[in-house]
Amino acid sequence: MSENDLSVRAAERPDLLTAETSEGVQELQRREATAPSELGREVGAVLRIDGHAFDPNSVDYDRRDDETMIINMGPSHPSTHGVLRLMLELDGEFVLRTKPIIGYLHTGMEKTGEELSYVQGGTNVTRMDYLSPVINELGYSMAVEKLLGIEVPERAVWIRMMMSELNRISSHLVWMATNGMDLGSSSMMIYGLRERELILAFFEKTAGLRLNLNYVRPGGVAADLPDGWQDDVQVVCDTIHERTYEYDQLLTGQPIFRNRMIGVAPLMAEEALALGVTGPLLRSTGVPWDLRRTMPYLAYDQVDFDVIVGTFGDNFDRYAIRLNEIRESIRIVRQCVDMMPSGDYRSQDPKVTPPPRARIGESMEALIHHFKLFTEGFHVPVGEVYSAVESPRGELGCYIVSDGGPKPYRIHVRAPSFVNLQAVPLLMRGGSMSDTITVISTVDPIMGEVDR
Amino acid sequence: MDARSSRCGEDGHAEVISLPPTAPPGVLTSEGLACDLACFPTREQYNALVESFKSDDFEMCVDLCAVDYLEFGGRILPEGVVASRFEVVVNLLSLSKKQRVRVRVQAGDDQPEVDSLFALYPGTEAMEREAFDLFGVIFTNHPDLTRILMPEEWEGHPLRKDYGSGRVPVQFKESPGPR
Numbered sequence: 001m002s003e004n005d006l007s008v009r010a011a012e013r014p015d016l017l018t019a020e021t022s023e024g025v026q027e028l029q030r031r032e033a034t035a036p037s038e039l040g041r042e043v044g045a046v047l048r049i050d051g052h053a054f055d056p057n058s059v060d061y062d063r064r065d066d067e068t069m070i071i072n073m074g075p076s077h078p079s080t081h082g083v084l085r086l087m088l089e090l091d092g093e094f095v096l097r098t099k100p101i102i103g104y105l106h107t108g109m110e111k112t113g114e115e116l117s118y119v120q121g122g123t124n125v126t127r128m129d130y131l132s133p134v135i136n137e138l139g140y141s142m143a144v145e146k147l148l149g150i151e152v153p154e155r156a157v158w159i160r161m162m163m164s165e166l167n168r169i170s171s172h173l174v175w176m177a178t179n180g181m182d183l184g185s186s187s188m189m190i191y192g193l194r195e196r197e198l199i200l201a202f203f204e205k206t207a208g209l210r211l212n213l214n215y216v217r218p219g220g221v222a223a224d225l226p227d228g229w230q231d232d233v234q235v236v237c238d239t240i241h242e243r244t245y246e247y248d249q250l251l252t253g254q255p256i257f258r259n260r261m262i263g264v265a266p267l268m269a270e271e272a273l274a275l276g277v278t279g280p281l282l283r284s285t286g287v288p289w290d291l292r293r294t295m296p297y298l299a300y301d302q303v304d305f306d307v308i309v310g311t312f313g314d315n316f317d318r319y320a321i322r323l324n325e326i327r328e329s330i331r332i333v334r335q336c337v338d339m340m341p342s343g344d345y346r347s348q349d350p351k352v353t354p355p356p357r358a359r360i361g362e363s364m365e366a367l368i369h370h371f372k373l374f375t376e377g378f379h380v381p382v383g384e385v386y387s388a389v390e391s392p393r394g395e396l397g398c399y400i401v402s403d404g405g406p407k408p409y410r411i412h413v414r415a416p417s418f419v420n421l422q423a424v425p426l427l428m429r430g431g432s433m434s435d436t437i438t439v440i441s442t443v444d445p446i447m448g449e450v451d452r
Numbered sequence: 453m454d455a456r457s458s459r460c461g462e463d464g465h466a467e468v469i470s471l472p473p474t475a476p477p478g479v480l481t482s483e484g485l486a487c488d489l490a491c492f493p494t495r496e497q498y499n500a501l502v503e504s505f506k507s508d509d510f511e512m513c514v515d516l517c518a519v520d521y522l523e524f525g526g527r528i529l530p531e532g533v534v535a536s537r538f539e540v541v542v543n544l545l546s547l548s549k550k551q552r553v554r555v556r557v558q559a560g561d562d563q564p565e566v567d568s569l570f571a572l573y574p575g576t577e578a579m580e581r582e583a584f585d586l587f588g589v590i591f592t593n594h595p596d597l598t599r600i601l602m603p604e605e606w607e608g609h610p611l612r613k614d615y616g617s618g619r620v621p622v623q624f625k626e627s628p629g630p631r
Contacts, residue, residue, distance in 0.1 A: 022604070023603065023604045024598075024604035024605070025598045025604070026598050026599060026600065026604055035595060035596070037570075037595035037596075038595040038596040040595070041574070041577060041595055041596065046574050102600060102601065103599075103600060103601040103602060103603070106601040106602065108610060108617065110586075110611060111610055111611055111617050112617070115617065273511045273512050273547070274573065274574050274575060275574055275575040276512050276513055276514060276573065276575030276576070277575070278512075278514075287547065289547055294547075294550055295550060382526070382527070382528065383528070384519075384527075384541075386515070386543055386552070386554065388514070395514060397514060397515050397543065399515065399517060399541065399543070401519055401524075401527075403523075403524040403526070403527075409519075409523075409524050410519045410520070410611075412515075412517040412519075414514060414515040414517075414543075418578060418579075418582075419575060419578065419579070421578070422574075422575055422577060422578050451601060452601075
């Protein structure tokens with residue numbers, strides 16, 4: 001064995017391995033090396049009562065280091081749902097401090113977005129939150145359309161809405177599945193992925209791809225719905241709606257599941273607002289904030305659905321909200337099937353939409369237009385815009401600065417998981433080690449979106 | 453639809469920025485300009501303005517990011533705003549009023565530095581760390597201003613415009629050489 005072999009070196013000189021994997025000051029430090037304000041964050045002190053500055057002595061600050069232990073969880077831990085790394089300070093089995101360390105999946109997608117044209121940009125953003133690609137594309141497309149000042153045809157709006165709701169169902173189903181597995185119910189894992197498969201099959205039939213669809217594009221959607229789509233969607237809705245009641249039987253009343261969820265890791269509304277937490281986490285605290293209802297986009301003001309809110313902000317509320325949101329989304333999808341208008345599925349504005357295939361053969365102008373659109377892309381007026389949609393995890397915002405060229409000057413995505421992750425130290429504090437698993441699961445971070 | 457009208461205001465809300473009564477005097481806004489409505493405080497006014505918005509029912513700081521305007525000088529700014537290379541953009545949200553407001557502060561050219569909003573909105577902690585990591589903007593009074601996405605020993609700030617992508621060979625941990 002050569003001395004370059006990492007395992008040999010690790011055994012002989014463990015300090016080298018530490019040096020090669022350390023993230024330095026990004027990690028959780030010992031208490032004497034931590035500033036009081038940072039310590040406050042790590043113990044999850046969020047609120048400043050009556051405007052007074054946070055007092056670090058109000059938390060158990062003087063615990064000696066020889067009574068506690070700092071351990072590392074992740075980045076490759078099966079229940080961190082990706083490459084999330086948590087460093088925990090433990091007192092026996094109980095968590096005192098937590099610090100999430102992220103960036104292991106950082107691929108510079110915002111930088112990449114500056115080098116892709118507006119047409120290509122969809123392929124980039126769809127890979128951020130890989131469980132809800134349609135909603136990512138929607139947030140991006142709506143920002144671009146707002147800059148362009150174009151309007152999307154009625155049918156495209158309703159197709160977008162139906163596809164986002166199907167996507168929300170599939171995203172919540174994966175959450176149900178992984179959450180079930182984290183709590184030891186591996187049958188839920190199989191059931192959740194089985195039902196999601198129905199939706200992915202419909203996506204494949206519509207967009208040609210199962211995951212990163214690039215289906216919603218600036219100006220409309222990529223393709224019209226396939227023939228017989230009503231029947232497909234009807235089957236998906238009926239099956240999943242019926243099965244949500246099976247999940248109820250499997251999990252909701254299950255004593256072990258309830259004991260591990262009810263009252264664990266509660267969150268207060270004030271804390272959630274201070275931390276900028278959105279989505280099911282915020283609604284579980286009783287704040288009825290859902291952008292689909294409060295700041296309607298697409299045609300959400302024309303459909304009938306309920307915003308599900310919780311009371312205690314604990315794990316069980318977050319579970320119940322997601323389960324019931326599946327049912328509400330099914331309601332919306334059914335209304336979309338009934339109310340789907342006819343017409344174009346993408347804008348006929350020649351600025352953003354290529355000419356139809358048949359015209360290219362006979363018209364020089366159409367050919368030039370087609371060529372320009374796919375080599376250079378369309379130019380977007382100077383300006384900057386922020387546009388937000390409700391993703392399964394919260395407010396998904398897209399901030400675009402345009403310098404008038406065919407590529408965004410700056411594209412920033414406000415990822416809900418990235419912000420929600422800040423609630424983890426707060427939710428972990430005082431809980432036992434086994435509760436960390438349920439906390440990560442119910443916060444539901446998608447690392448592709450956190451790290452971008 | 454008129455292109456401009458569709459771009460002004462968020463979702464039909466907040467057509468005119470009404471600065472809260474406690475806002476520091478002399479804050480410029482983009483009213484009447486052909487761009488989204490925003491406030492343009494100076495670095496000195498920044499914290500006081502955000503604080504006045506917070507007391508005016510803007511409960512949540514939704515987003516904070518930085519922009520490097522190195523290669524784009526011609527952006528639309530109200531008269532009187534001294535443009536600088538780096539800009540920090542903050543999006544505040546009022547749940548009770550269903551309004552959004554954007555605060556754009558010019559952060560400086562060579563040593564971009566603004567006050568941290570951590571004391572007002574603890575949720576900006578990670579977002580400010582991200583802006584520091586990717587742009588090198590210093591946030592004074594931030595509790596833990598360290599890199600968040602990039603590896604600890606990374607050199608440079610990747611989202612700056614003078615940082616070419618792919619120019620530097622990927623500098624992950626050094627390859628295991630003979631030791």
